[in-house]
Amino acid sequence: MQYRRKQLGAAAKGRKLGCSLMELPSGKHAWPRHYHLANEEAYVILSGTGRLRLGEDTLVVKAGDYVALPVGAAGAHQLLNDGDAPLRYLAFSTMLEPDVMVYSDSEKVVVSAGSAPGGDKAARTLFTTLPLSAEVDYWSGEER
Template sequence: MSTHPHLVHEPSLPWTEVTQGPRVAYRRKQLGAAAKGQQLGCSLMELAPGKHAFPLHYHLANEEAYYVLSGSGLLRLGDASLPVRAGDYVALPVGASSAHQLVNDGTEPLRYLAFSTMVEPDVMVYPDSKKVCVTAGSAPGGDKAARTLYTVLPLAAEVDYWSGEER
């Protein structure tokens, strides 16, 4: 057992399990948060066959990266669909050209490390569902109790800057 707050032993951390509908199912260990990281997040992710963790999305403030540890999958990246397997690393810079989603299209669990800068505020755009998420006070994947703003809206929710203002 570690005696330093910035050192964690992954096997000693519990999994968080998430399921949402028929396509989303993953297990996650937030290594960066457990080691009290400040500006770099890292999660050990595990996707069951046929599942994915997050919808296709991109960030306007945070850069992400994936390193595949075991299994194989399909990475939707921008307009491309790329096969990935153990040993592959992908950088996911800020912006629409890095819209990404990792899907386990194999028959075994897909395990990977997901890295992220921990910048707030951030805006995430979801092209498939035409939604936007705005978060402040804590970076996405950060301390939910520290959030001062978190909202998910349809992109079509835009209003005129002055609408609703008393004159």
């Protein structure tokens, strides 16, 4: 993972809509494949080319393309710069909290509350990464 990111939404004091200007070097991706349970995302490709894994499909993306990344498993996504030049794009997101992100390839889950993912870290009341296998009995550790 390697990228350059400028958080435009936060810089403009946006509260319910996030936007980042992203730049990926050749051969790199910004995040592992994941999907959100609360926040919808979208990409606008500004320059370069890439390969987007979206749901069960793999799409070729290039300058001028717009791609919606819906909530849930159908919106599972990962963008890879498979070209020779940097891949530049705008990444938009609703800024809802709490949110749960599922990383199915690495079998992890991230829970975020108090601030949306990509939002104000100081406002977070919970941000944790767990293996999907971390489930315990509801009553474990409690007196019955």
